[in-house]
Structure formats: C-alpha cells, structure tokens
Amino acid sequence: MRVGFIGLGAVGAKLAGTLARNGVDLTVFDLDPARVALLTGQGAKAGEGPGQIMRACDVVVTSLPSPAASQAVLEQLLPEVAHGKTWIEMSTTDPEAIKQQAQSVIARGGQAADCPVSGGCHRAATGNISIFAGCDRATFETVLPILTIMGRRVLHTGDVGSASVLKVMTNYLATAHLATLCEAMTTMAAHGIDLGTTFEAIKASSGNSFVHETESQLILSGSRDVDFTLDLVLKDIGLFQKLADDKGIPLEMSPKLIEIVKDGQARYGDRAQSDRLIERLEEATGLSIRAPGFPLELVDDEPEERGHEIARGLSQ
Template sequence: MKVGFIGLGNVGGKLSGSLLRNGIDLTVHDLNADLVAACVEKGAKAAEGPAQLMRDCDAVITCLPSPAASDAVMQEMIGEVTEGKIWMEMSTTDEAEVKRLGAMVIEKGGAAVDCPVSGGCHRADTGNISIFAGCDRATFARILPFLTTMGRRVLHTGELGSASVLKVLTNYLATANLITCSEALVVAKAAGMDLNTAYEAMKISSGTSFVHETESQVILNGSRDISFTMDLVLKDIGLFQEVADRAGVPLEINPLMIEIFKDGIEKYGPRELSPNIIKRLEDKTGLDITAPGFPAEMVDDEPEEPGYEVHPQGKGAVAAE
C-alpha cells in the first residue's frame, strides 16, 4: 500500500521517519522544501502537492498545525478521493471539523480517520509514541499496520471524531501538569529547597507525572526545549474548552489556564517554548529555576518495539466487524 504524508514539522517529520525506517512506500509534501528534501534523502518520494498525493496513494496522512491548514489541504485533495482511499488526520484538531472534512471523504467513497498522537516529540522519533484512532472498525483494521509502525500503543477510540476529543483532553491534562510542576519548582526554590532534591522528591512521590519526569528536566536544564510552543498549547486547550462548551460543562481550571498562556504569549511571544511558562513566576520572584545535571532535550531511551492495539480496561478485546 502506498502512503502519502503531508506536514513534515516537529511531529510529522518524526512520524514519517518511522514509516520510512520500516520500509513503507512513502511520498511526502510540505510547504517547506528543505523538510521535503531531508525526507527524500531518507528514501521518500516528493509530490507536487496534496492532489497528486491523494491521486497516487492508497492512504494520505495529514499532520498540520491548525484546523484551517487541514481544511486548505482537503480542498486540494477532495477531487481525487475515490472508492477505497483513506484520509488519516494526525493533526490535533477540532472534533466537529474532522467530522465535517471526514464526511466529504466518505461521501466520495473513501474512509476517514482521526488519529492524533500523544507522548511527546521524543517518542514520535523512535516509534514509541501512543496513537488514538477514531473510525469504523473495518477501517481501523486496514490502517493498524501503519499505526503500529508509527507508534507503540494504539487505541481504537470509537467513531470518527472521538480520537480528537480524547487528544485535546489529554493535552489539557498535560498543560495542567506543566503549570503545577512550574509552580511547585518555584515554591521549592523560594522555600530554600535544593532543586535537584526537589525534583527527586516529586518524582518518587504521589505527585509525580509523565510531564514532571520529562518536562521538568528541561525546565531545570534551562533549555526548556520540548519542540512545542505556547501558541500550540493555547490552541489545544482552546479546543478542549470548545468540547466542554458544546457538552455544557462549566469548567473552572481550563479557563484560568487559557488566561495564563495568553499572558505568557503576550510577554514572550507565540513561538516561545511552552515550558517557559515558568518564566512568568521567575520574572515575578527574581528566582532562577535551573539546576545542574539535567538534559537539554528529552530523549527516548527505550528501544523501538513493535506496536500493538490497546484494549480499554473492562471491555476486553474488540472483535473486528
């Protein structure tokens, strides 16, 4: 099966690399010619644009920075969608929007999947990231070999759009973790604690989290580099707020987080690295929240392993229809 990939940025470049590393017949496109050239050097073919990709490939993956970008690409591809073609949306996007675009694909005889990833860019680079997939079960069975090539843990979340809801939910939780870890580290420093010791105390306690064990390290290093920026955080928690609003849930914490990141963007710019949200407190207190011995970037030190489907606890294995 021939696969097309559109969007070779921080996440897409790594996911497409996993496909190439595992021998998938891959054709790519990006507005940045340098990113395309780098992918071609690894064995991919270059496409003239989205329409050609949909015409020539069996499945086309999009991994783009915004719902608007996905819409623009779909307008170019939709005329080439025919019976059996698959569109796989790996961007973090809006549930309603992926359903709207997916309906266009399905009407033309194709299949649509929203399959965002979670677990950090460092895991996308090694094929160990987690992937959610929203689609009918028959389509899921068709694309599972690609998903387990790009990721280690793959969860079929239900119908189209369900994966996007769960993706922004998990990003909301990660953002809340980032803010609370930042506050905890600043309070530790202000209270006279050694930050290396504070990091370990948090790590071995009930207060630990994936975000602490990864992002707190690059915060303490001072690089703050997780290849993710404040504008993307604001987009994600904004999408989560839209889900909550549509469901009629009166959130309390997320609206405050939105204001915190709006303030961070106003102070430091939209493309500031997201862990530098801690700078708001560093600036207010005059404290330097760094410590020796921590890495400048997150690296996945787990070996690449074959991916597999995750079955929700209590539901057991789901038989293909």
C-alpha cells in the same frame, strides 16, 4: 501499500521519518522545501502537492498545525478520493470539524480516521508514541498496520471524532500539570529546597506525571525547548474549553490556564516554547529554577519496536 504524508512539522517530520526508516513506500509534501528535502534524504519521494499525493497513494496522512490548515489540504485531496483511498488525520483538530471532513471522504467512497498522537516529539522520533484512532472498525483494521509502525500503543477510541475529543482532553491535562509544576518548583526553591531533590521527590510520589518526567528536566536544565510552542498549546486548550462550553460545563481551571498561556505569549512570543512558562515565575520572584545534571534535550531511550492495539479498559 503506498503512503503519502503531508505536513512535516515538529511531529509530522518524525512520524514520516519513522515510516521511511521502516521501508514504507512513502511520498511526502510540505510547504517548506527544506523539510521535504530532509525526508527525501531518508528515502521518501517528494510529492507535488496534496492532490497528486492522493492520486498516487493508497493512504494519505496529514499532520497539520490547525483545523483551518487541515480543511485547506482536504479540499485539495477530495477530488482524488475514491474507493480504496484512505485519509488518516493525525493533527490535533476540532472534533466537530473532523466528523464533517471524514463524511466528505466517505461520501466519495474512501475511508477516514482521526488519529492524533500523544507522548512528545522525542517518542514520535522513535516510533514509540501513542496513537488514538477514531473510525469504524473496518477502517481501523485498514490503518492499524501503518499506525503500529509510527506508534507503540494504538487505542481504537470509537467513531470518528472520539479520538480528537480525547486528544484535546489529554493536552489540557498536560498543560494543567505544566502550570502546577512551575508553581511547585518555584515554591520549593523559595523555601531553599534543592531542586534536584525536588525533582526526585515528585517523581517518586503521587504528584508524578509524564509531563514531570519529561518537561521538568528541560526546565531545570535551562533548555526550555520541548519542541511544542505556545500557539499550539493555546489552540489545544482552547479546543478543550470549547468542548466544555458546548455542554454548558462551568470549568474553573481551564479559563485560568488560557489566561496564563496568553500571558506567556505576550511576554515571549506566540511561537515560544511552552516550558518557558516557568520564566513568568522566575521574573516575578527573582529565583532561578535550574539544577545541574539535567539534559538539554529529551531522548527516548526505549528501543523501537512494532506497536500494538491496546484494549479499552485494560492497563498495558
């Protein structure tokens, strides 16, 4: 199967790299030639643009920074879509937009799936990230062999759009826990509790989470470089707020999270790393939320292995 990959950003480059590393016939494209060169150095071929890649490949994957970017690329893909062509959208995007986009692909005889990922860039690099897949079952069977190369756990979430709804929900929860972890660690530091001990207490308790086990380490080491920027955080939690607004749900924490992230952007820049939110509290208190012995970057120490579909309602 010939696979095209468009969008070689923080996550996309790692997903594409996993495909190349596993011997997939891969053609890549990005507006930044340096990113393309990185993948051709790993065995991929350089594509000329979205249209040429769709024409040459059976499956085209996109991983792009915004719904607008996804739409712009799709408009270039569509003229080349026909029976036997499949589009996999792996961006975190607007659930309503992806439904309309998928229908435009299906109307031309192609297949479409929205397949956002979750689990951090370090797990994208090793093929151990989780993938949600929204599409009909026949399309899922088509894309599953590719998804199980890029990810460890693949969940078929239902129709197109369902995966994107779930993805923005999970990113909202991750942002909420990051904000509360910043408050928790700062409060413990103010009370003189050792922050290394604080980390272990949270990890061993009901307060633990994936965000704590990953991002808290980068906060405490002082690295604050989780490879996910505040503009992307704001996009994702804004999409979640829109989901709630569309159904008239009076969220209380979500607007505050949006306010916190916007304040972080005003202080540190739109493209600042998301875990720099801790610095708002460091500046407010004069405390240093750091501890020795924590890594400067996250490394996935699980061995890479072929992924599998996870059954809904069952823990695996």
